[in-house]
Amino acid sequence: MQDSIRFCAILPDYAILEFYEVQLFFMKSTLSLDEILKDEIYCQIVKQLTDNGNQASESRGWELMWLASGCFAPSAVLLKEVNLFLRSRKHQLAADCFARLQRILKNGQRKHPPHQVEVEAIQHMTTQIYHKVYFPDDTSEAFEVDSSTRAKDFCRNIADRLKLQSSEGFSLFVKILDKVISVPEGDFFFDFVRHLTEWIKKTKQREDPPKYTYQIFFMRKLWTNAVPGKDRMADIIFHYHxxxxxxxxxxxxxxxxxxxxxxxxxxxxxxxxxxxxxxxxxxxxxxxxxxxxxxxxxxxxxxxxxxxxxxxxLSSEDAKIKFLKIVYQWATFGSAFFEVKQTSDPSFPEQLLIAINKNGVNLIHPKTKDLLITYPFTSISNWSSGNTYFNMTVGDIVRGTRLLCESPL
The missing domain is CATH 1.20.80.10 (Acyl-CoA Binding Protein)
Known part of the structure; x- marks a missing residue:
């Protein structure tokens, strides 16, 4: 709280602050601020933007208003006044700040501070942020991403652009360094990327951490309803590749x-x-x-x-669908595969191929490709994993079968 009050106290002199200090403020306070302090922040920003003769200070104030309106809203008591203020201003950012605030009220408030991409955008007076999204067929397209865009909205926008029948079963994946992680559909996109970047920095523990860049991929994640020939564009762009x-x-x-x-x-x-x-x-x-x-x-x-x-x-596109129709006949179609080493169950080979699909967790002989056993998801009572291992318990937690696996993946 003291950091927030101190920041509010110096807001009128915001021009002397470096932008990383504003980021530090957001980092410390966005999650923990109560309504009163959030209102105080808006009050101080409005104060800085009222009859301010210092043009540089006013410009910085609008940048901060843009960031704040994309992260959290004031209380109901103050909201009317902030809305009136934004609608009465002629500054080029006023209308966008008002629109961002309405989206936050509709979609919910952010859980993390603004991502560096958002900060750099407003520093360059760019209110539209575009992200390149990569697809399995080695193509890519740019999509606009707002501060209040959730992953599920992003997925729907991509599906509409590509003329897919539905975004169901598809997911966004963020690739950063050597990790590729699926974005939960309910998360704000920039919240997830910010949280992931901070986590990577902490785990790497470098004295001078670099500026981490990332790539966004859009792929099929769940194959339960994937039937070759049902969604031609999905087959051509995603399923085949x-x-x-x-x-x-x-x-x-x-x-x-x-x-x-x-x-x-x-x-x-x-x-x-x-x-x-x-x-x-x-x-x-x-x-x-x-x-x-x-x-x-x-x-x-x-x-x-x-x-x-x-x-x-047969055209090239139809050849993709013919390929999929052949593979679809196999029980392992649409599986996520893992090559593992297990030493917990002598009845299975030490080296195993594990296929996870709609049927459950399948243990496969790595040479003959014979299916050894399938564990339905309902039979798995416990599951844990790390960078190089995963363990699962089938049946009763105390007396059930436990499988311990090591994986280079």
Whole structure:
């Protein structure tokens, strides 16, 4: 509280403050301020913006008003006055501050201070913030993100732009350093990124932490309702490109005939009817890694070429959907795979492939790809994980089966 009062006391001289000091103030106070102190902040900002002869001080005051109106609202008692003040001002930021405040009232107040991206935006008098979002098919598009944008709203905007049937099952993922983390749909986007950045800084514990940059990805996360052919755009942009690496890594149980069919689809996606590329084909880019050595190179090439030639009227996009319809027949379609080492249950191999999908947690033999056992989610009583391990208990917590796994992932 003392920090907040001290800050309010010097607000009229805000021009002498560096912007990082304002950030420090927000960092210390946004979560803990009670209504009275929030009102005091708005009162002091309004005071600074009233009959202020110092243009630099007034400009800084509007920047702070812009940040505050995107994070928290004043009490109901003061709200009417703040709204009247903002609507009566002719400053270029006044209307935007008013709109931001209405969105905060509608969508809820932020839990974390403004992210550095927001601070830098208003420092450059940019009230529209655009984020590049990357998709699995190696394309990207820029989307506007507001201070009050929640992850679920961001997902809906992306789905609408890409003409997906629904955003259900999709998620935003933030990549920062070597970590890729899903954004909870109810979180404010900038709250999540701010919290994640602070967490990374603390865990790295560097004397001079760098300015962490991040990338935003949009992908299918839940595959429960994913049916090939049902949502063409989702199949073309997301499903095919997310399922392809799992096939190539050899995670599925795939027959030679199925591998040939799938390789022909992959080739058609890349090269269409152009057969010239068969001269330099690299089997590792078209076949599951565990099947490449099952046949001689010439035999694989002959079979794939023949199968490719049987579908001359198939477009690249339709080849993606044909690929998905083949993989969809397998119980491991849409799984998240983990290669692990376990030493807790002698009845299972030490090396395991774990597939997590709509059926539950599936333990798979890494060489034969035979399904050893499936644990429905309802049977798992406890679960814990870290950077290089995860443990789970099946059945009763005291007497149940416990699986301890180490994973390089």
């Amino acid at each position: 997310q399922e392809l690496p799992k096939l190539i890594r050899g995670y599925h149980k795939c027959s030679i005939d199925e591998a040939v069919q799938l390789a022909a689809c992959i080739y058609r996606v890349r090269f269409g009817d152009n057969t010239a590329q068969f001269e330099n084909i690299q089997l590792k880019d078209f076949l599951p890694s565990d099947l490449v050595d099952k046949l001689p190179y010439a035999e694989w090439k002959k079979r794939i070429t023949t199968t490719h030639g049987q579908s001359r009227n």
